[in-house]
Amino acid sequence: MKNKWFVIVNPTSGNGTSKKKWPLIFKELTKQKFDFEYVFTAYEKHSIKLVQNAIKQGFIKFICVGGDGTLHNIVNAVLILNPINISEIKVGIIPIGTGNDWVKTYKISKDYKKAIQIIKAEHTIKQDIGKITLLKSKTVFFFNNLAGIGFDGYVVNKVHKYKNLGFLAYLTGALVSLTSYKKAMLEISFNNEVIKDKTLMLLIGLCEFSGGGMKLTKNVHPTDGLFDISYIKKITLFTILGNIPGLFNGNITSHKLVKNYKTSELNIKVLDTEKTYIQADGELIGSGNFNVSLLPKAIQFIIPKNS
Numbered sequence: 051m052k053n054k055w056f057v058i059v060n061p062t063s064g065n066g067t068s069k070k071k072w073p074l075i076f077k078e079l080t081k082q083k084f085d086f087e088y089v090f091t092a093y094e095k096h097s098i099k100l101v102q103n104a105i106k107q108g109f110i111k112f113i114c115v116g117g118d119g120t121l122h123n124i125v126n127a128v129l130i131l132n133p134i135n136i137s138e139i140k141v142g143i144i145p146i147g148t149g150n151d152w153v154k155t156y157k158i159s160k161d162y163k164k165a166i167q168i169i170k171a172e173h174t175i176k177q178d179i180g181k182i183t184l185l186k187s188k189t190v191f192f193f194n195n196l197a198g199i200g201f202d203g204y205v206v207n208k209v210h211k212y213k214n215l216g217f218l219a220y221l222t223g224a225l226v227s228l229t230s231y232k233k234a235m236l237e238i239s240f241n242n243e244v245i246k247d248k249t250l251m252l253l254i255g256l257c258e259f260s261g262g263g264m265k266l267t268k269n270v271h272p273t274d275g276l277f278d279i280s281y282i283k284k285i286t287l288f289t290i291l292g293n294i295p296g297l298f299n300g301n302i303t304s305h306k307l308v309k310n311y312k313t314s315e316l317n318i319k320v321l322d323t324e325k326t327y328i329q330a331d332g333e334l335i336g337s338g339n340f341n342v343s344l345l346p347k348a349i350q351f352i353i354p355k356n357s
């Protein structure tokens with residue numbers, strides 16, 4: 051069992067591309083002599099249950115066929131279960147999502163044949179993971195790419211309407227939402243600092259890309275034990291329109307309206323509304339007050355040797 055792969059296919063990822071491409075991926079995995087079992091997710095978050103059951107059966111090698119949301123659910127499955135052999139568990143990805151943001155940090159190819167070669171080589175990295183605790187419900191979520199509160203979460207809430215636009219879905223969602231979003235009063239405590247202000251958004255990053263290829267956090271190192279924080283009090287539609295290349299090449303993080311910090315722990319209080327959306331890896335997880343902490347090198351991912 052230990053050498054057999056468990057493949058999770060989200061048929062809805064990439065607007066249904068996963069389902070269409072699966073026969074080709076199945077054929078290639080077979081051709082490359084992978085010993086594997088596979089299962090299609092049947093509903094949202096189904097992959098959590100599937101992965102936890104597979105771990106209990108003895109599987110330690112997983113392949114995610116899907117996007118950032120599917121990978122997020124697999125990571126959550128592993129960390130929520132927290133089995134004694136957690137350090138042996140490996141997760142590889144064949145990226146078939148809409149945004150496919152996590153894979154960009156490691157330059158994992160979107161060509162399924164190349165992605166399969168990367169997985170076959172089994173070169174791994176142990177990456178930092180974020181842990182969010184929602185204080186009201188005491189619910190815990192983990193994230194492997196980037197979490198955000200405020201406008202960022204609001205966009206994630208809208209983005210499903212634009213998923214047929216592919217990677218432009220997030221940019222379109224952001225531009226359409228900017229005029230309707232009402233800023234919330236947040237109290238953000240980290241290191242020895244407290245920010246208490248009406249806030250457009252707070253981004254808590256581990257990896258480099260979010261929002262379909264945007265680089266919104268600075269000096270990112272997914273294994274340095276620190277979150278890369280971007281705090282934006284306000285920004286106008288006009289400023290964003292004038293900085294669209296900067297969203298994708300990272301220059302936006304040096305704009306005077308964007309403040310950058312590094313920390314491994316934050317406490318966030320939402321002072322004037324309970325409806326401020328929190329997103330983790332592009333998945334909406336809730337609202338209200340929450341704490342964030344960093345679990346150093348908590349999950350082992352399969353990545354290219356030269357990334």
Ligand SMILES: Nc1ncnc2c1ncn2[C@@H]1O[C@H](COP(=O)(O)OP(=O)(O)OP(=O)(O)O)[C@@H](O)[C@H]1O
Nearest residue numbers: 064091092093094095117118119120147148149150
């Ligand atoms: N059978 C299913 N029916 C409906 N939703 C599902 C099903 N299986 C998984 N999901 C949900 O699909 C959501 C989106 O998946 P995923 O993120 O992999 O694709 P994507 O949104 O196209 O890609 P990206 O996040 O990279 O933009 C996840 O929240 C997951 O819980």
